Amino acid sequence: MTGVPERTGYDVLVLGGGVAGCVLAARLSEDPDRSVCLVEAGRDYGPRRRDWPAKVLNARALPRDEVWERHAPAHRVRARILGGSSCVNGCWNTWGSAADHEEWARAGGERWTAAAMDRYRRRAAGGIGLRPVPDHEHSAWSRAALAGAAELGYQRVDMAAPGGPGSGTPLLNAVDGLRWNAAFGYLDETVRKRPNLTIVSGATADRLDLVAGRVDGVRILVDGAPVTLAADSYLVACGTFGSPALLLRSGIGPAGQLRDIGVGVRLDLPGVGANLSDQPGVFVPLAPTGQLNAALAAKEAAAELYVSRMLVRAASELCPQDSWDLHILPVAGPPLYGSLPPGQYEAGISAFLMKPHSRGSVRLRSADPEAPPTIDPGFLTDPAGHDLAVLRSGLRIVGRLAASAALRPLVAPLQGSPADSLTDQQLRAGLGTYWHPVGTCAMGPADDPTAVVDGEGRVRGVANLRVADASVLPTVPAANTQFPVLAVAEMLADAVIG
Incomplete structure (x- = not known):
């Protein structure tokens, strides 16, 4: 059921209907004796695909209508729609390395090991309906890029499973150009008919009310009107930017920052909003030949043109053995920004730097839930210069791939210095982002003063509050984050169930 709830005595309130929130609401409401309310700030277009906007359904594009801030820089993009980032991203799903799980297990315990997480990886793949790239979706460009990667010595690997460096294709949450988002995968018509599940859309979570170390209720805004919901337990799944912002508005966070914006301190947790980690990258443009333009035009005319269907997991000189710290991503198609004449x-x-050492932050400008937070990605700021060195290593691989025999008939380098020889200032000026932020409510062991949650997402110092989304990951995986976050939500749902 949907709409403004008439009851407030839920067993569980899930705040945030993004990728993690959809998983949590579906899994927790499987028990008919557990009442669950899912609160989402954006629109819910319902279980029928025909009722969803065409732009959101289009897996060939990156829609930007259903977001918190229109025309914001890429690193600030936040989806505002049921299904969250799965409604606006590239529908790519890859898995991280064994080293990622070792980092997470040190912070959160045995349930985060690669072996323990494997069943949740498989469950997540089935839940959102991941599928391999069909052969007909490969363009001349992606086929040549796979061949070029082989020339460079990269063996084919399964991008959706643990392994090592190599080349391959992602798994897709898309079918014939139709984006299959988390709302479709987890909140279908059957799930929505559960009498113990309530979905409240168009409702912004304002703040949590804390009484004697417990959450006593959550204030939400529905069409600007305040409503208070209450439950036995509360799960925050508002995303890497939204989850720390909600905690901060509730007085949970660094005491000094809270006082600066006039928020009363209820719990001094210095790690809230800190430790932001994202994956920056540099795009090296190439000049398509007539052969490539013609091949892409034919693919577009057949409605089968995708800008990329392959990638390379690569290791820099600073990468641990048997792991990778770079994604090398060849793309060719319509420009992401602007336009070109027909046939070009x-x-x-x-x-893309997959394992950055640099850290940024999320802070509040004010206690207004509609005010965008201050988001500092902190790209390439680590004092030792590790991230710049790894990025340069990646750009050298880009140069070698562009010069491979397989790609030479399709592209030519643009005039100018090789990308890996650019100055530090030039690299910083040309940075983009893979848009995979994590870490702002990071988990950690009991003796870590910066940890916000434990290995089951429980917020330190609050008895009935958990965070269960990408913000709890202390480090970003060497992967696109949607697939790992789906698995994390599956695992944390089991932790809640007990």
């Missing part, structure tokens, strides 16, 4: 396309290769 953009081509290039990006190097």
